[in-house]
Amino acid sequence: MLDLLIVAAMVFAGYAGGSSWLVFAGAAAMTAGGWWEKMRLLRQQPRVALSKKMTAYLLVGVVINLGFTVAGYIAGSVLRRWLVQ
Numbered sequence: 001m002l003d004l005l006i007v008a009a010m011v012f013a014g015y016a017g018g019s020s021w022l023v024f025a026g027a028a029a030m031t032a033g034g035w036w037e038k039m040r041l042l043r044q045q046p047r048v049a050l051s052k053k054m055t056a057y058l059l060v061g062v063v064i065n066l067g068f069t070v071a072g073y074i075a076g077s078v079l080r081r082w083l084v085q
Contacts, residue, residue: 014076026069
């Protein structure tokens with residue numbers, strides 16, 4: 001649900017003409033929300049080492065989240081231009 005809320009906020013930011021830097025904040029929030037539980041489990045016993053596989057999942061997740069936030073921002077911008085005309 002947090003992801004949908006963040007993407008909706010990106011659509012609103014694009015519609016309102018907000019700064020494009022908000023896209024990075026949205027992607028960071030989506031990543032933090034998705035990985036919060038995984039990082040909490042890494043601190044519990046028995047400890048699981050941070051592996052290359054987990055690092056790859058994190059990096060791919062960041063790229064995917066960035067793609068979703070960029071798409072939401074662009075959709076809001078297109079919607080604004082479409083409704084203003």
